[in-house]
Amino acid sequence: xxxxxxxxxxxxxxxxxxxxxxxxxxxxxxxxxxxxxxxxxxxxxxxxxxxxxxxxxxxxxxxxxxxxxxxxxxxxxxxxxxxxxxxxxxxxxxxxxxxxxxxxxxxxxxxxxxxxxxxxxxxxxxxxxxxxxxxxxxxxxxxxxxxxxxxxxxxxxxxxxxxxxxxxxxxxxxxxxxxxxxxxxxxxxxxxxxxxxxxx
Numbered sequence: 001x002x003x004x005x006x007x008x009x010x011x012x013x014x015x016x017x018x019x020x021x022x023x024x025x026x027x028x029x030x031x032x033x034x035x036x037x038x039x040x041x042x043x044x045x046x047x048x049x050x051x052x053x054x055x056x057x058x059x060x061x062x063x064x065x066x067x068x069x070x071x072x073x074x075x076x077x078x079x080x081x082x083x084x085x086x087x088x089x090x091x092x093x094x095x096x097x098x099x100x101x102x103x104x105x106x107x108x109x110x111x112x113x114x115x116x117x118x119x120x121x122x123x124x125x126x127x128x129x130x131x132x133x134x135x136x137x138x139x140x141x142x143x144x145x146x147x148x149x150x151x152x153x154x155x156x157x158x159x160x161x162x163x164x165x166x167x168x169x170x171x172x173x174x175x176x177x178x179x180x181x182x183x184x185x186x187x188x189x190x191x192x193x194x195x196x197x198x199x200x
Contacts, residue, residue: 023083
């Protein structure tokens with residue numbers, strides 16, 4: 001079969017070329033520039049960009065064949081595999097980085113004085129113990145902690161689990177002159193909706 005790659009719409013796309021392109025899906029506009037498929041620059045248009053991810057994945061191979069000259073079908077496939085591997089590697093590294101950042105932030109929150117004060121107060125509360133039992137284990141805190149020198153504030157929520165049930169704790173605390181103080185602490189039992197509120 002004659003190699004018609006790079007002839008635009010006049011190019012005849014060989015059998016086996018028109019298939020899903022992971023390189024185009026993962027690297028979108030970067031892949032587009034590298035494969036003379038500049039429609040991929042629509043990735044910079046809000047809302048359209050999400051749709052373009054899947055359009056590029058589905059149509060990318062055909063467009064790349066039509067828009068760029070290739071030595072052969074084998075050369076095309078070899079190059080597209082490289083794009084796919086690089087795209088997967090970059091996405092995996094980005095995901096791994098976000099996961100690492102998430103757990104680093106969660107660890108920092110768990111080691112904060114505000115969180116420790118709240119957990120100690122919850123573990124010592126008889127109503128909480130009666131509600132979910134003991135010992136109590138806590139989940140990853142969500143929310144925010146802001147500290148500026150001797151001052152700061154914390155707004156967190158985290159799960160609690162015991163032998164008899166589980167629930168969610170809600171914490172508001174402030175730091176003044178280097179000391180944390182709980183302003184509001186509440187626990188809500190998951191199954192019954194029972195709510196326990198107490199302040200420092």
